[in-house]
Amino acid sequence: MSAIDADVAIVGYGPVGSALAILLAQRGRSVTVLERWPEAYPLPRAVHFDHEVGRILQSCGIGDEVRSISQPADLYEWRNGAGATLLRFGTPGDGPSGWPAASMFNQPSLEALLTTFPTTRLNIDIKQWQPPMVAPLLALLRRHKAEHRVTLASFRARTLLAVRRRGYGGETALAQTEVAALLALPRRAIRALPFVGTAAQVPLKAGPIRFDRVGFIDRCHDLGLRVDFWTVDDPAEARRLIALGADGIMTDDPARMAPALRPR
């Protein structure tokens, strides 16, 4: 078995393990979760959570979704087969955390929500143009309410234009032609361009042109653009780029790179 480099190892990807993994990742920790089964157990077990747990789930980034799969349980009543009440208790209304004092839920639905990586920012490079995939991709992102955390990129300017024309609410990377304009035009002319993209995602160099220069990075920042470099698998190289002002590093080896880039 190969060694795993992580700040925290969590054994078990039930609701407790998955919520803990999200909360640790939000605090900048690298986490490895070890689970013995490939899929979550599909049958209900836990059925109830209180207002404090509601608040914890909200801090995992799935508050609205959890409200939609749970219902307030003001009254808890046990009856016998004839319908006579045997036991009745309950806590009506909201608890001090702002969530219902008691909520009922279906555990597999909650586990499905927790495994959507609700707070992770994603970068999707659209490589396919035939058959067209912009419309189904945007529908998928909207269904998951994920536009605000997904940057869409493509080597093909027409694909990015199609994304923007359809009113995509999230960020888009610059097309290659837009990056070329950034390099070729004087600053004043660049400022007049209608940049809609928010990120210049570039290699270290393309032919004789080097992008890993303070001048290029500053020029992007002047325009309010983020600068992400691909593909960097060497931690020392990544640290050099960050020192130059790079905002993001795209890597094939995040397990090695993330610890190297964490603030000391």
Ligand SMILES: Cc1cc2nc3c(=O)[nH]c(=O)nc-3n(C[C@H](O)[C@H](O)[C@H](O)COP(=O)(O)OP(=O)(O)OC[C@H]3O[C@@H](n4cnc5c(N)ncnc54)[C@H](O)[C@@H]3O)c2cc1C
């Ligand atoms: C019939 C039934 C009814 C229940 N009703 C309620 C209820 O009403 N309210 C309530 O709060 N709780 C209830 N529970 C308990 C409920 O299962 C837990 O509250 C909930 O699942 C706990 O979540 P968890 O993440 O701690 O553990 P689990 O959901 O049990 O997840 C643990 C995970 O760890 C994995 N794992 C364990 N050991 C290892 C290992 N060595 N290596 C790798 N993976 C491992 C398991 O495969 C599992 O996926 C009920 C349980 C049952 C069986």
